[in-house]
Amino acid sequence: MDALLAALVALMALAAAMAAVLSTLSKAAIFAILAVAPCIYRYRKRIYVIVKTLPRDVKFLWRYTTAMMRLKRWGRNNNTVAELFTRRALKYPDAPCFIVVGDKTWTFREMANNSNRVARVMQEHLGLKRGDVVCVFMPNCAEYVYTWLGMAKLGAVSALINSNLRHRPLFHCIQVAKAKAIVFSDALAGAIAEIRDQLPSELKLFQLYGDCAPGVVDLGAEMYKHEPEYPIVTDKPQYRDTLLYIYTSGTTGMPKAAVIPNSKYLLVVVATVHMLGLRSSDRIYNTLPLYHLAGGLVGTSAALVDGIPSVLRTKFSVTNYFTDCIKYNCTVAQYIGEMCRYLVSTPPKETDSQHNVRIMVGNGMRPAIWQQIVDRFKVPQINEIYGATEGNANIVNVDNTLGAVGFLLKLLPESLQPIALVRATDSGELIRSPDGFCIRCQPNEPGMFIGLIVQGNASREYYGYVDKSQSNKKLVRDVFRKGDAAFVSGDILVADELGYLYFRDRTGDTYKWKGENVATAEVEDAVKAALDQRDCVVYGVSIPHTEGRAGMAAVARGAAAAADARALAAALDVALPAYARPLFLRFADDIEITSTFKLKKLKYQKEGFDPDVIKDPLFFRSGADFVPLTTQLFNDICNGRVKL
Numbered sequence: 001m002d003a004l005l006a007a008l009v010a011l012m013a014l015a016a017a018m019a020a021v022l023s024t025l026s027k028a029a030i031f032a033i034l035a036v037a038p039c040i041y042r043y044r045k046r047i048y049v050i051v052k053t054l055p056r057d058v059k060f061l062w063r064y065t066t067a068m069m070r071l072k073r074w075g076r077n078n079n080t081v082a083e084l085f086t087r088r089a090l091k092y093p094d095a096p097c098f099i100v101v102g103d104k105t106w107t108f109r110e111m112a113n114n115s116n117r118v119a120r121v122m123q124e125h126l127g128l129k130r131g132d133v134v135c136v137f138m139p140n141c142a143e144y145v146y147t148w149l150g151m152a153k154l155g156a157v158s159a160l161i162n163s164n165l166r167h168r169p170l171f172h173c174i175q176v177a178k179a180k181a182i183v184f185s186d187a188l189a190g191a192i193a194e195i196r197d198q199l200p201s202e203l204k205l206f207q208l209y210g211d212c213a214p215g216v217v218d219l220g221a222e223m224y225k226h227e228p229e230y231p232i233v234t235d236k237p238q239y240r241d242t243l244l245y246i247y248t249s250g251t252t253g254m255p256k257a258a259v260i261p262n263s264k265y266l267l268v269v270v271a272t273v274h275m276l277g278l279r280s281s282d283r284i285y286n287t288l289p290l291y292h293l294a295g296g297l298v299g300t301s302a303a304l305v306d307g308i309p310s311v312l313r314t315k316f317s318v319t320n321y322f323t324d325c326i327k328y329n330c331t332v333a334q335y336i337g338e339m340c341r342y343l344v345s346t347p348p349k350e351t352d353s354q355h356n357v358r359i360m361v362g363n364g365m366r367p368a369i370w371q372q373i374v375d376r377f378k379v380p381q382i383n384e385i386y387g388a389t390e391g392n393a394n395i396v397n398v399d400n401t402l403g404a405v406g407f408l409l410k411l412l413p414e415s416l417q418p419i420a421l422v423r424a425t426d427s428g429e430l431i432r433s434p435d436g437f438c439i440r441c442q443p444n445e446p447g448m449f450i451g452l453i454v455q456g457n458a459s460r461e462y463y464g465y466v467d468k469s470q471s472n473k474k475l476v477r478d479v480f481r482k483g484d485a486a487f488v489s490g491d492i493l494v495a496d497e498l499g500y501l502y503f504r505d506r507t508g509d510t511y512k513w514k515g516e517n518v519a520t521a522e523v524e525d526a527v528k529a530a531l532d533q534r535d536c537v538v539y540g541v542s543i544p545h546t547e548g549r550a551g552m553a554a555v556a557r558g559a560a561a562a563a564d565a566r567a568l569a570a571a572l573d574v575a576l577p578a579y580a581r582p583l584f585l586r587f588a589d590d591i592e593i594t595s596t597f598k599l600k601k602l603k604y605q606k607e608g609f610d611p612d613v614i615k616d617p618l619f620f621r622s623g624a625d626f627v628p629l630t631t632q633l634f635n636d637i638c639n640g641r642v643k644l
Helices: 002-023 027-042 044-076 081-091 108-126 142-153 167-177 186-198 219-223 262-275 293-306 321-327 337-345 367-377 468-473 520-530 561-575 597-607 631-638
Strands: 096-100 105-107 133-137 157-160 181-185 204-208 242-248 256-261 284-286 310-312 332-336 359-363 381-386 419-422 447-452 475-477 485-495 500-506 510-513 516-519 536-541 550-556 584-588 618-622 625-628
Touching: 044 262, 081 108, 081 142, 081 262, 081 293, 096 108, 096 142, 096 293, 105 108, 108 142, 108 181, 108 204, 108 219, 133 142, 133 167, 133 186, 142 157, 142 293, 157 167, 167 186, 167 256, 167 561, 181 186, 186 204, 204 219, 242 262, 242 293, 256 262, 262 293, 284 293, 284 321, 293 310, 293 332, 293 359, 321 337, 332 337, 337 359, 337 367, 367 381, 419 485, 468 475, 500 510, 510 536, 510 550, 516 520, 520 536, 520 550, 520 561, 536 597, 550 561, 550 597, 561 584, 561 618, 561 625
Parallel strands: 096 310, 133 157, 133 181, 157 242, 181 204, 284 310, 284 332, 332 359, 359 381, 550 584
Antiparallel strands: 096 105, 242 256, 419 447, 447 485, 475 485, 485 500, 510 516, 536 550, 584 618, 618 625
16 A cells, blocks of 8 residues: 555656646647657667667778778779788888797788798799699698788689598689699698699699698799799789688588688678777687688788788697687687587686686677686687578677677668578578569577678678689579679678677578588598498487587488498598588488488478487497497487597
């Protein structure tokens, strides 16, 4: 009763206050308020969302506008990566550019001189010129960067090949690049030797460091025959010329060479520096592979163009990650989700928070791990990013919202935004309305993430793959109006009421494991080759407490499953890199290769690898062999007691 009386008194006081305010207003003002009030009530939810997200959206738009103004200036001036790097090298020759853990610091002068020498060697031996292609096959090192930078000064394209590849996948990547030469380090000379008989006789081989086999040019020796002056170039590279090929499986098929022009590399520069809020005093810690976009562009671009040094480690080390950050005074650290799971699994140490890392940037960090990273390692800012190497649908979480990979702006109408979520089937086919256009998803409705294409805008252009027929497979036309087009990511995301985007799943014929895209077609070919072309399907399955999906192959059953499993393990060790080898095998009575093939694969994927559910023989990859998957082993895998 007392509470009711208090509420009544408060209501009367509010009414009196409103009456007092209204008495001071003119009739016109009162009429305007009464006229607007129904509209405010009707759109109260949208108004709330706009007000709630206004700081985020304004922050993003300010940073985006600043970044795009800088990028457009470079476009107007027809600048290239090599040109902008050279300007900085001339201005700050003794400033650090790359710091290699356990090795040395590379200054801008050293990077410039060595890249000039590489360019001159390529001119002498190949007559390398604008538009020609050279493959680069090395582990993480500063030499990797100055090698492709030397090609860039001539206007040539560097095809960056995954250093884990061997045999057929390696040969495939060299072949699709249509390269004039391949540059490799001594550490990978053996991989080249294994396929040398298959390589075209006209393909020139250059080796950096170590003893060279007959017919292989010693790049290091040739470099030091030349002066370190900038090469003489008559046909100069342009802003829109192709700079790099980066291989990706996309969401279908064998690895494809995605086209990265100078304009896209420079887009990554401004996105990294401005969207993340980097400072000139920052240092970026990079253990990601330089043949991927995250390590090779995000991890190098700020160093080459803006002079923010990059600290390189050859491979990720869970015990040295934050130790390195302390030693080299890194303030920004790159990650993929799998790394973060390893980091939080280590025993706590006093040094866990003694670093100066203020930003961690990457992709694939699960919300539970995210909170542990923040709490234990005291990293104040996590910038989760999402994007496809070959596409234009790229987003970033700029305000630290747990688990989000980016957001849709609420300040702008949907029709003005270059990205969207649209309805799709389980197999990834876009659903259209009766008028033939795509249907935007409602909040909390999962959908296909797409990027609308705007030619002439570097952030919205679509460059696709070297193989244009493959590029066209990633396009959809007449999206929201007649004549428009969009890049289809192949990924399912969901947006909440505030526009925050969260990754849900990947459609198509790839899955991600150990931070790498795995093409199911490539694995299926290897399995078939090992088992006399027996029918099979390959797909990814989820394992609790792990990022991505582990590979699983369902194979038509033969006479002896255990013998087939042993033979397959040995064959896949030769044919595929470690991350692409399936962890699980299923020997099924029937594998349908029909019009329902994709539905069959989805059915297998949903069934997972539980031996209590699946009656077919199941095996798990343990060491050099596959072993029967028992209920106990299944439980150990799901509870993290088995190293994957």
